[in-house]
Amino acid sequence: MAHRPHSVLPLLARQAAKVLSLAAFGGAGAWLAYSRFAVDHRVPLPRALPDPLDELDSAAGVVALYGNATGDGPPLLLVHSVNAAASAYEVRPLYLHFRGERPVYALDLPGFGASERRRRRYTPGLMVEAIHTATAEIRRRHGGVALDALALSLSAEYLARAALERPEDFRSLALISPTGFDARLSGRSPPGGHRGKDGLFAALDRPPWGRALFDALVSRPSMRFFLEKTFGSRDIDEGLLDYGYASAHQPGAEHAPFSFIAGHLFPTDATALYEALTLPVRVIHGTRGDFVDYRDLPRFARRPNWTVARLPTGAFPHFEDLPAVTRFLAA
Numbered sequence: 137m138a139h140r141p142h143s144v145l146p147l148l149a150r151q152a153a154k155v156l157s158l159a160a161f162g163g164a165g166a167w168l169a170y171s172r173f174a175v176d177h178r179v180p181l182p183r184a185l186p187d188p189l190d191e192l193d194s195a196a197g198v199v200a201l202y203g204n205a206t207g208d209g210p211p212l213l214l215v216h217s218v219n220a221a222a223s224a225y226e227v228r229p230l231y232l233h234f235r236g237e238r239p240v241y242a243l244d245l246p247g248f249g250a251s252e253r254r255r256r257r258y259t260p261g262l263m264v265e266a267i268h269t270a271t272a273e274i275r276r277r278h279g280g281v282a283l284d285a286l287a288l289s290l291s292a293e294y295l296a297r298a299a300l301e302r303p304e305d306f307r308s309l310a311l312i313s314p315t316g317f318d319a320r321l322s323g324r325s326p327p328g329g330h331r332g333k334d335g336l337f338a339a340l341d342r343p344p345w346g347r348a349l350f351d352a353l354v355s356r357p358s359m360r361f362f363l364e365k366t367f368g369s370r371d372i373d374e375g376l377l378d379y380g381y382a383s384a385h386q387p388g389a390e391h392a393p394f395s396f397i398a399g400h401l402f403p404t405d406a407t408a409l410y411e412a413l414t415l416p417v418r419v420i421h422g423t424r425g426d427f428v429d430y431r432d433l434p435r436f437a438r439r440p441n442w443t444v445a446r447l448p449t450g451a452f453p454h455f456e457d458l459p460a461v462t463r464f465l466a467a
Contacts, residue, residue: 168344168345168348171348171351172344172347172348175351176385177347177385177386177387177389178385178386178387179381179382179385179386180382181250181382181383181386182379182382183202183250184202184223184224184225184228184242184244184249184250184379185202185224185225185228185231185232185242186232186235187202187203187204187235188202188203189202189250190203190273191250192270192273193269194265194266194268194269195262195265195269196246196262196263196265196266196269197246197251197252197254198251198252199243199244199245199246199251199252199266199269199270200224200243200244200249200250200251201242201243201244201270201273201274202224202231202241202243202244203239203240203241203242203274203277204235204236204239204240204241205239205277205278206235206236206239207234207235207239208237209238209239210238210239210278210281210282210283210284210307211238211239211240211241211274211275211277211278211283211284212234212238212241212283212284212285212286213241213242213243213267213270213271213274213283213284213285214227214230214240214241214242214243214285214286215227215242215243215245215267215286215287215288215291215295216242216243216244216245216248216249216288216291217288217290217291217313218245218248218263218289218291218396218401219289219362219393219396220350220354220359220362220384220393220396220397221354221359221380221381221383221384221389221393222245222248222249222383223248223249223250223379223380223383224242224243224244224249224250225249225375225376225379225380225383226288226376226452227242227286227288227454228375229454229455229458230286230454230458230461230462233458234462239274239277239278241270241274243266243267243270245263245291245392246258246262246263246266247388247391247392247395248383248392249383251266253386253387253388253389253391253392254388254391255341255388255391256391257332257337257395257400258391258392258395258396258400258401259330259395259400259401260293260294260297260328260330260401260402260403261328263291263294263401264294264297264301267285267294267295268298268301268302268305271285271298271302271305271306272305275305282304282305282307283305283306283307284306284307284308284309284310285298285299285306285308285309285310286309286310286311286312286465287310287311287312287314288312288313289312289313289314289315289427290315290401292311292312292314292315292316293314293315293316293403293406293409294403295309295311296309296406296409296410296413297327297403297409299413299415300409300412300413303414303415306415307415307416308415308416308417309413309415309416309417310417310418310419310420311417311418311419311420312419312420312421312451312452312453312454312461313420313421313422313427313451313453314419314421315406316403316406316407316409316410316432317406317410317429317430317431317432317433317436318429318430318432319429319431320429321402321406322406322407322432323403323404323405323406323407323408324405324407324408325404325405326404326405327405327408328405329403329404329405330399330400330401330402330403330404331399331400331402331403331404332395332398332399332400332401332402333398333399334398336397336398336399337394337395337398337400340394340397340398341390341391341395346390346394347390349390350389350393350394353393354380354381354384354385354389356377356381359377359380359381359384360372360377363377363380365425365426366425366426366427366450366451366452367424367425367450367451367455367456368422368424368425368426368428368449368450369424369425373452373455376452376455410436413441414441415441416441416443417436417441417442417443418442418444418445418464418465419433419436419437419442419443420444420445420446420447420453420461420464420465421433421446421447421451421453422446422449422452422453422456423447423449424448424449424450425450425451426451427450427451430446443467445464447460447461
C-alpha cells in the first residue's frame with residue numbers, strides 16, 4: 137500500500153469549507169434553523185469507562201480522569217487521540233484489559249469527553265498541562281511511583297513533551313499510531329510552536345454558525361466516513377461510533393475540534409520531541425487506512441530505547457487485535 141499523509145485533517149477542513157460555501161449561497165438560514173431546533177446538543181453521555189470519574193483542576197481547566205487502583209505493579213495512564221469526537225472511549229479495550237491486573241487510568245483531554253469544553257483556542261500546551269495534572273494525581277495516589285503511559289495518534293506528541301518536561305513522572309511510553317513520522321507533520325521547530333491558522337479558527341468557531349457547521353461534520357454518516365478512514369475498513373467499532381456521536385453532541389463540543397481543524401493542536405517540533413526521549417518507548421501501528429505514512433520511523437526503530445511493531449489493522453489496532461497489542465506492550 138502506498139504511503140499517504142495523515143489525511144483526515146485536510147478532509148475535515150475541506151468539508152468545513154464546503155459547508156461554509158453552501159451557507160454563503162443561500163442554505164445558511166435553513167441549516168442554522170435545523171441545527172438550532174432539530175439537532176439534540178445534549179445527547180445523554182454515559183461514562184466511557186466502568187469506574188469512578190474524578191474532576192481535577194488544572195492549568196488547562198477541569199479535566200476528567202477515570203481510574204481503577206486495584207492490581208499490582210506501576211500505574212498505567214491511557215490518553216485518547218484528538219479528532220472531532222474524541223474521548224476516553226477510544227482506549228476502552230486497553231482499559232478493560234488492564235483493569236484489575238494493574239492500576240489503570242484514562243484521561244479525557246481538555247475540550248473532550250467529560251472534561252471542560254469552554255470556548256477558547258486549544259493548543260498542545262493545554263493538552264500537556266492536562267497530562268501533567270493527571271500524572272501528578274496518579275503518583276499521589278500510588279506513593280509517588282513513576283508510571284507507564286500510553287497515547288494514541290496526535291496525543292503521542294503531547295505525551296512525549298510531558299515526559300521531557302517531567303521525566304521523573306514516567307517509567308516508559310507506549311505510542312499507538314503516533315503522528316509526527318510523516319513528511320507533513322514532522323519537524324524540529326522551536327519548542328511550543330503549533331500549525332494553527334488564526335483566521336481559519338475565527339471563521340469556524342463563530343456563533344451562531346460554528347455549532348451549525350460542527351453539526352454537519354459530526355452527523356452519523358460523516359462520522360462513519362471518518363471512522364472508516366481510520367480503520368481502513370467498513371468494519372468499524374459500532375460502540376465507538378455511538379459514543380463518539382454522543383460526545384460530539386454536548387454543549388461546547390465544537391470548540392476543541394475547531395482548534396484541531398485550524399491546526400492549533402498540531403505541534404511543529406514532533407521530530408525533536410521524539411529524538412530527545414531517552415526512556416523506553418514502544419510504538420505499534422497499523423498498515424491499513426489513511427494513517428500509514430511512517431517514513432521517518434525506521435531510524436527511530438534502530439535506537440536502543442525504541443521498539444517498533446506493526447499490525448495488519450487500521451489506526452486503532454487495539455479495537456481489532458487487542459491480544460497482539462497487549463502482548464507487544466507486555467514484551
